[in-house]
Amino acid sequence: MLLKVALYFCxxxxxxxxELIIAIMSRSFKEALEHRRSYYHITNSxxxxxxxxxxxxxxxxxxxxxxxxxxxxxxxxxxxENHKKLWMITKEIxxxxxxxxxxxxxTEAKIDTSFAAGYGTVLFFENMAVVKKLQASxxxxxxxxxxxxxxxxxxxxxxxWSMLEDVxxxxxxxxxxPLIDKKVEEEWGxxxxxxxxxxxxxxxxxxxxxxxxxxxxxDKLIVFD
Numbered sequence: 001m002l003l004k005v006a007l008y009f010c011x012x013x014x015x016x017x018x019e020l021i022i023a024i025m026s027r028s029f030k031e032a033l034e035h036r037r038s039y040y041h042i043t044n045s046x047x048x049x050x051x052x053x054x055x056x057x058x059x060x061x062x063x064x065x066x067x068x069x070x071x072x073x074x075x076x077x078x079x080x081e082n083h084k085k086l087w088m089i090t091k092e093i094x095x096x097x098x099x100x101x102x103x104x105x106x107t108e109a110k111i112d113t114s115f116a117a118g119y120g121t122v123l124f125f126e127n128m129a130v131v132k133k134l135q136a137s138x139x140x141x142x143x144x145x146x147x148x149x150x151x152x153x154x155x156x157x158x159x160x161w162s163m164l165e166d167v168x169x170x171x172x173x174x175x176x177x178p179l180i181d182k183k184v185e186e187e188w189g190x191x192x193x194x195x196x197x198x199x200x201x202x203x204x205x206x207x208x209x210x211x212x213x214x215x216x217x218x219d220k221l222i223v224f225d
Contacts, residue, residue: 032162037212039170040114042203047168050079056167057122060160067148068134073156074125074194082188086123086199087116089183090176097179115174118203122160122171123184124153125194153197161200170205173198 046053057075066072078086091111098104115121126149135142157173164171177196184190 029162029166032166036158036162036165037170037209038172039202039205039209040110040172041206042114042118042170042201043206044117044119045204046119047204052167053077053120056163057160060156060163064152064156064159066152066155067145068138070130070134070145070149070152072127072130072149073153074127074191075156075160076123076125076188076190077120078123078188079120083118083120083201084116085187086121086180086184087111087201089187090115090180093179093183094176114172115199115201118201119169120202122200122202124157124197124200125190126150126153126197127191127193128195129193150197157198157200164200164202168204169202171200171202173200175199 054077057077061071061073061075064073091108094107094111095104098107128149131145131149134145138145161171161173175198177198181196184196185192185194190196
């Protein structure tokens with residue numbers, strides 16, 4: 001009897017899980033933008049082959065625009081043990097900086113359950129050699145190119161985040177740089193000209209995030225007609 005009850009509840013959870021994935025994968029691009037959220041309850045499974053995952057990143061790199069067509073964004077995809085290693089490195093660095101054991105315990109739990117528990121992590125970089133070359137070529141805009149590089153990275157983050165969600169992943173965007181920059185560069189042999197901008201852990205979501213409160217559009221948009 002207990003076995004039957006357990007199987008019954010497992011089937012309910014499985015049904016809800018499948019229902020969640022179908023709901024995500026049936027969205028249009030506009031709906032993907034609307035529903036793009038930060039997922040902190042993710043698993044280390046994937047709804048697509050790794051080759052298709054690579055294709056998403058390649059598509060973003062090829063088609064997302066950049067200032068002066070600089071194409072300065074660089075991406076590193078960490079899967080399997082490399083993904084886990086990133087978050088182990090992050091934990092060890094934070095362990096040395098957090099004031100108390102209790103505070104670190106909360107930090108460790110968040111990293112373990114919300115980031116390391118996922119299927120992989122996308123690292124977003126900007127190639128500063130490209131930025132410096134543009135600064136030298138167009139001195140009038142010298143001070144703006146680092147800003148535009150950040151904007152270029154942000155567009156790639158948004159596009160890739162939405163595409164990951166569109167195929168059934170949940171993701172979040174993290175910023176443990178510059179604390180982890182040196183270790184990341186050493187561990188994976190990253191070009192020193194590449195500046196780490198953000199980390200995006202992802203995996204199949206276990207549940208939908210809570211509704212978010214949106215502020216009024218009245219102060220955000222001005223139209224002159």
